[in-house]
Amino acid sequence: MPTSPYSPAQAAREAIASRLDEMRRDAGISGLELAVRCGWHKSKTSRIARARTAPSDADIHAWCAACGVEDRAADLIAASRTAESMYVHWQRIHRDGMRRVHEGTVPLYERTTHFRVYASNLVPGMLQTAGYATGLLKAITTFQGTPDDVADAVRARLERSRVVHEGHHRFAVLVEEAVLHYRVCGEPALAEQLRHLRRIMTRPNVSFGVIPFGARRTVWPLEAFYAFDEERVAVETLTAEVNITEPGEIRTYLRAFAELSRSAVYGAAARERLAGALGTLRS
Numbered sequence: 313m314p315t316s317p318y319s320p321a322q323a324a325r326e327a328i329a330s331r332l333d334e335m336r337r338d339a340g341i342s343g344l345e346l347a348v349r350c351g352w353h354k355s356k357t358s359r360i361a362r363a364r365t366a367p368s369d370a371d372i373h374a375w376c377a378a379c380g381v382e383d384r385a386a387d388l389i390a391a392s393r394t395a396e397s398m399y400v401h402w403q404r405i406h407r408d409g410m411r412r413v414h415e416g417t418v419p420l421y422e423r424t425t426h427f428r429v430y431a432s433n434l435v436p437g438m439l440q441t442a443g444y445a446t447g448l449l450k451a452i453t454t455f456q457g458t459p460d461d462v463a464d465a466v467r468a469r470l471e472r473s474r475v476v477h478e479g480h481h482r483f484a485v486l487v488e489e490a491v492l493h494y495r496v497c498g499e500p501a502l503a504e505q506l507r508h509l510r511r512i513m514t515r516p517n518v519s520f521g522v523i524p525f526g527a528r529r530t531v532w533p534l535e536a537f538y539a540f541d542e543e544r545v546a547v548e549t550l551t552a553e554v555n556i557t558e559p560g561e562i563r564t565y566l567r568a569f570a571e572l573s574r575s576a577v578y579g580a581a582a583r584e585r586l587a588g589a590l591g592t593l594r595s
Contacts, residue, residue: 322363324395329363331388332375336361339379349378367392405553409461410449414468420540421475428539428569431487434496435505436538438473439485439512444505445469447497476518484519486569486576488533492522492589499593506590510583521576522585531571539565 336346336357343361347354351374359365360375367375369389376385405413421438429436435444449462449469475481492506513520536548545565547554556562577585 324391325366326363328367328388328392328395329361331391332367332372333361335376335379335381335384339381341379346375346378350374366395369393406452406456406458409459410453410465411461411468414465414472418472420544421472422479424475424540424543425481426541427481427483427485428566429483429485429537430534430569430572431485431491431536432533433488433491433494433536435487435491435509436485436536437469438476438483439509440469440473441501441505441508442466442470443501444497447501451496476512476515482517482519484521484569484573486521486523486572488523489525489585489589492585493592503590503593506586506593510586513582519578520582521573521578522582523572523576524585527575527577529575531568531575534568534572537565539569542566 336343341349343357344354347357350357350371356365360367360371369392372388372392373382373385376382376388427438429438434448437445440448445466446462449465452458453460453462476483492509495502497505509520512518538546538548539562540546542559542562543557545556545562547556547565556565576582
């Protein structure tokens with residue numbers, strides 16, 4: 313998989329590379345000698361040591377054996393797999409379509425008590441209507457060139473969204489005002505989506521805030537992210553999902569969410585933004 317430019321994932325990869333290279337130095341062997349012992353080209357040693365190439369499990373086994381520390385291979389492999397799981401390309405996730413992705417995250421949604429969601433580009437998935445989700449998932453399928461299972465994926469997304477109405481879950485959702493205007497579906501579907509948001513924001517377990525176009529910023533607009541309690545933050549980029557589980561990183565995202573919350577409007581002021589967006593539609 314190509315090296316991710318996204319800092320948390322790349323930082324994790326660089327930490328693995330640094331540990332491997334430190335082992336080589338501790339063993340007192342050169343990069344060339346390690347390559348000879350592992351049976352690969354010397355450039356591969358350099359690429360792994362510089363975090364340009366992610367090592368496979370077999371690579372880590374060979375590297376540890378060459379350095380005489382085979383007992384460290386298991387821990388390094390586990391750490392490497394964690395680093396790689398942080399950054400997963402959408403095309404890899406959606407290679408069999410999108411339905412299974414939604415079904416696979418149901419346990420995470422069901423066990424999460426407090427959702428904190430920031431969206432700069434789309435209405436968050438758990439608040440989407442069928443029409444909005446259909447328009448969005450069709451566009452994603454076309455753009456990525458992945459299998460078209462949109463109808464099944466929409467049903468799975470709506471089924472997963474039952475957590476908004478069932479159980480003891482709390483939702484704090486922030487959207488940039490532009491989200492209310494983006495035409496990711498037809499105008500009738502977008503109008504229904506906006507009316508749905510107006511209804512959903514009256515639920516006692518939902519806090520829905522809109523960050524106005526002209527709001528003073530203490531935190532700049534970010535990639536969309538979903539915080540599941542203090543367990544995990546999923547960051548959505550154009551090409552991949554980045555899963556963050558390191559406590560310090562999670563605290564940073566939660567602090568950013570708190571700052572963004574202070575820029576948002578709620579209640580009647582948020583409903584005014586929804587009404588304004590509805591007013592631009594013909595439906």
